[in-house]
Amino acid sequence: MVMYVKYCGCQSEDDYKLLSSSRADIIGFVFAESKRKVTPEEVSSWVRFHEKxxxxAGVFQNSSIEEMVSAAKEVPLDIIQCHGxxxxxTIINLKKRTKKLVYKAIPYSGTISEQISVFxxxxxxxxxxSVSKGQFGGTGISFSWTQVPAILKEAKKENVPCFIAGGINPENINSLLEYDPYGVDLSGGIEYxxxxxxxxxxxxxxxxSHVSSNRT
Structure with a gap:
């Protein structure tokens, strides 16, 4: 299976151009409170004059439906990611209002299987x-990837694609790729x-590429 790659936290037009030429399938913009927060107006200006x-994806956290609908009108989003x-x-209404794909981020915990089943x-x-010190997402810290097989099994049972996020970087991704995730979501791990x-x-x-070629 080909693994999907999402690069999140695009903060500038230079970032956007770089990520547009990468292997990523999805480019994410954070519209939630974060050190990587950007505005729909900024993103619209970056993408307007470049081939899409x-x-x-637009990442939101506990935003109103109106705010997310407005951003989806300002920016040619394909995906709305709810990260709160x-x-x-809210997911149902958002899909109805925007006609976009809606992703739901879930914090890793002992009840992750039940949460996957719900959404x-x-x-x-x-x-x-992952969650660290009360902060969900953008922490640069991973949860225990030994739990990934159980997570992927639950997602497969529920017939829903599942991305793994949190603390992934070039130095540790091999450990995660052993579990053959559907997709990975990175932000700080590809920054300097x-x-x-x-x-x-x-x-x-x-x-x-190395791991993928060894599996074919």
Whole structure:
């Protein structure tokens, strides 16, 4: 199976151009409170004059439906990723209002299987991320990847695509690739001094290509 790759936290037009030429399937923009937060107006100006080569995702956290609908009108988003405590009804209404794919991020915990089961019927994909010191997502810290097989098994049972996120980088991705995830979601792991790094992206993609070629 070909693994999907999402690069998140695009913060500038330079980042956007770099990620557009990468192996990524999806480019993510964080519209939630974060050190990587950008505005729909900024993103619209970056993508307006460049050929759209990737799927575009907007990441929100406990935003109102109106705010997410407005952003989807401003930016040619393909995916809306809800990264907070959004309810099933929010997912349903958001899909109805925007006609976009909606991903639901779920914090890794002992109840992850139950959470996947709840949202699998409504979300187009699940993103399992780590929590550190009360912060969900963007922590640069991974959860125990020994739990990934059980997570992927639950997602497969529920027939929902599942991305793994949190603390993935070129130095450790081999450990995660052993479990053959459907997709990976990275942000800080491909940055150097706060900017997306061509060298780190190339290193990461070499790792992915190496593992993929050994499986064929």
């Amino acid at each position: 080569r990737k799927l575009l 405590n959004e309810s099933v009804s 699998a019927k409504y979300a187009d994909a699940i993103v399992v991320d 001094e706060g900017k997306k790094s061509s060298e780190r992206i190339k290193k990461l993609e070499r790792m992915i």
